[in-house]
Amino acid sequence: MAFFLGEESIMAELVGAVTKVTTGFLEVNAISIDNWGFKLFYKWTTSLLVFCSVLVTARQFFGSPIQCDAGAARGGIEQNVLESYCWMYSTFNIPREYKGACSAGDQDTNLNTIVYNSYYQWVPLFLIFLAVIFYLPRCLWLLWEGGLMKFFGKGTTTRFIEDQDEKREKLVQFFCRNIHNKYNIYFCGFIFCEFLNFIIVIFQFYLTHRFLHSRYIDYGFKVWQYYLLPPEEQQMPGVINPMCYTFPRIASCDYWRWGTGGQQESINAICILALNIINDKVFLVLWWWFIFVSIISFIRLIYRGIQCRSAFIRYQLINMRMNRYFKKSSKIRKIEEFVCSCKLGDWFVLYQLSKNLNRPFFMDFLTALSVRYTDKNQCAEDPEETGGDNLVTMLLKPSYTTQDSTKEPGKKGDNDDDDDE
Structure with missing residues (x-):
């Protein structure tokens, strides 16, 4: 037994x-x-x-x-x-x-x-x-991403969110202070990893061709x-x-x-x-699978180039995810103005957040951010930081998954939800 x-x-x-x-x-x-x-x-x-x-x-x-x-x-x-x-x-x-x-x-x-x-x-x-x-670009992106999405998603991905107003205000302040006009390199890093995927699938064709005489x-x-x-x-x-x-x-x-x-x-x-x-x-x-992913990768690179050139497409991508909430919003003009005028790095972070955060909460967050940017101009960048982070600065940034970084937005350690880690 x-x-x-x-x-x-x-x-x-x-x-x-x-x-x-x-x-x-x-x-x-x-x-x-x-x-x-x-x-x-x-x-x-x-x-x-x-x-x-x-x-x-x-x-x-x-x-x-x-x-x-x-x-x-x-x-x-x-x-x-x-x-x-x-x-x-x-x-x-x-x-x-x-x-x-x-x-x-x-x-x-x-x-x-x-x-x-x-x-x-x-x-x-x-x-x-x-x-x-084929897994190397993923490892590289994990290093560069640094846990940013996990930081924003802490306590904000579930259907019911406690202290929504407080968390929204903390994230808005954090975005204005640490993300706004500083994360173009974040977006460029992701595009580089996508390009690296395309190069790898072409390289493996050559490598396999040589391997099989x-x-x-x-x-x-x-x-x-x-x-x-x-x-x-x-x-x-x-x-x-x-x-x-x-x-x-x-x-x-x-x-x-x-x-x-x-x-x-x-x-x-x-x-x-x-x-x-x-x-x-x-x-x-x-062979057929590699042909398929190489075509998909090439199309996505072209699409990414068009995306970088068109603010209208970038706005519509977020609109497709949030269409039901955009129709109900009275601040839609301010949201559109903010999304179309923000830099590529800001837009990419927002688009990634729209896939992870609770959608009503993200809508409130985006609305507050847009109002603050268009009306109060409280997201104005520092003169020395308008160019965005360079690669060295980004790699030296602390990971957002660390315990200390969870206290960054509000600077109020006693009120932070440390138990959510």
Whole structure:
């Protein structure tokens, strides 16, 4: 009985740990500091790459990655030794007269050098490496963002907010003192991370192309063209199956060993690369996915440039999120004037806040900020700070998630909600 209770306890802890990690990674009920386009890279692409890396190592589903046949010489060969050797040193150079499928007839006839396929054993690690690269812009943005959204969202994201007037006034004062006309670099940092996402997806195409011996750059398009052909045309001489060309399932191996007379002898073996029945499909899915995210990333960069040039579009983006409240507001003119005239950094912070804060509370906050700016001009910047923070200043800013920073807005430590941390 105690044994089963122990097993249940371990299983419960394991499930809890997995749930916690998954919730954290998928950002369930978390503050949003980016957008859906950004998440395509660091969340969905990274998850896809890790899943594919695990998939290609699942021998229980696809069997041994390589199996070799040495023909008449197999009686005096240790099979495990042969397969281990051929897994490292098998080649694509199969005799042209070999009639097996996905082999000689599908290989490049102009190969002047021996091309080894040993890089397949590095596929899982290569996919993990790509996943790490795709997550780097997220790490960089986490560093630059510094917990600003978490600071603003402290106690203001739930449906019911205590002491709304006091919290709103604190955040308005904090925005005027620390954000207004000082956060253009914050917005530029995010655009740089978006641009870095685009550069990474282009770079990985080149990297994967080199990793697969220059057989990948147009892989997905060629596979699509091949399977559009009628079955009888696919079997015609000279028609190459791109999946067999890039990921052949038959390999040749010249195994050298010491013979009975003390001389070296070569044994030629034909090997089945069973793992390639999943490799070809994994990299096909990745090829189309990378094309998709690269197009999305490019479109978003163009859209971001238009956004920077048009105050009207920036206002409409907030209006789309707050349309129901904007229609009811008597201060809509002041809000529009403020949003259209504020700098890019101010607008970006406000737009991010509109995605995280309780919407009625954000509407009150934006209204108070707009009235203060247009009527009282209490958000006027200091003469020395009109240019915004430079990169060094931003990196030296303390994180807004620290305990001391939660007391910054109102300068009233006794009245702050320290228990909300």
